[in-house]
Amino acid sequence: MDIKEYISSGVLELYVLGKLDAQESAAVELMAAQHPEIRTELDAIEQALEVYAQMHGQTPPQGTLENILSRVDQLRPANPTTASGASPAPPRFLMTLVIIAALVSIVAALWAFNGKRQTEGQIAQVQERLDSIRRACDLIARENIANRAELAFLKDGATRPITMRGTPNKDSTAIASVYVNPLQGKAYLNVVKLPPAPPGKQYQLWAIVGAAAPADMGVFDLPTTPGELKEIAFSPQFAGKVTFAVTLEDAGGKPTPDLTELYLISEAG
């Protein structure tokens, strides 16, 4: 049998979806055991459906996990219980038996109570964990969305990178980029390498369009995490030729740049 044809027939999908009868399923399992490429294909189909199911997931009502845990708990090897109902016996012996039985059941009750308390404690712990996981998950999801948005911005055909390089009289290895997207009307600054600003000083970004005076684009601090994009004000003029530059100024910035403190500048483009 042609394996490729077999794979593309759709029978593997129907198998994973559970739509084949026992005989057809057995045939697929046999094929999968003989041909690794079929096993690989099955795995890929299963993964895709798993992801799709996760995406369509619906959070079950609260308390569901607790119910499951307590039911599983009850399935564990049962607690030893005391047998009652002794046959006729001398009264004193019976009395002793009753006392023993009573003691045993008290101990068992205490034990069960303690166990219940422990279980409740565990449930609370698990709940707490779930809550913290949920919070972490939200955070990661939020970051993920932000990252995706950044990635989409960078991948967008209309996004143009403008690289600023370090000036020789300051730090020639310094480098930073401005990403401009006139269609989206957005611009981001990405500082790759720049020496830390001394106390009381801040870096300031400038945009120079044509013969106009450098426009103040605001001061910025070095990113706390490498590769972090910082959104900056967008001007429609960025669609044309624009030069970006960075100077070191007194904290808070100045209306005009101090060109002796020029750290970064791009080629006009």
Add this chain to the structure above:
Amino acid sequence: MNFAEYSDKGKEAQMVQLLTSGDGQSLALLYERYSAALFGIIRGMINDEELGREVLQDAFVKIWQNADKYDATKGRLFTWMVQVTRRLAIDSIRSKQFKTDRKTDMLPDSVSNSSSLSEETNLKDIGLRRVVDQLDEHHKSIITLLYFQDYTQKEVSEELDIPLGTVKTRTRKAMERLREILRNEGISASAFISLNEFINQYLGH
């Protein structure tokens, strides 16, 4: 790149290990990872939330009890869990003489199902929307009917008014398209499993 290359054998194995370890905490982690996905599948078959919840509980207990019956060489853990869950859902529908009006009611996108809409689901929905929007209607509906609403091939052919033989080829096409979209979006099963990795790392398991 082949989708299977995203395979997360190590992490999948970790999940299987959780299943067989037998303690309550592992069960809670499995629940955290799979309960929503399984509940979504149950709700595709059973409209009643309370009944659906009972089925989910039964399913987890059964999965727990039958952990040794899962055979990793035959398929992924989740696929097996879905099989167990689906069987229980079918039993439950039969025993309660309970039939959803699934013939007319397509699976509601969880996006529009606002009963438990939280920020969390909102965020997830963005990813879902991106994927679902790229699927053609006839691809989306065949996956929904077969996977979420447990239609047979014959029922699908009647519902969609297509020849029985076409169900198979269209299922293949639909799944190929879904895999392509997921690949393009960079979404793999490990994206969800990394939560477990997070747990291990931060909560000291």
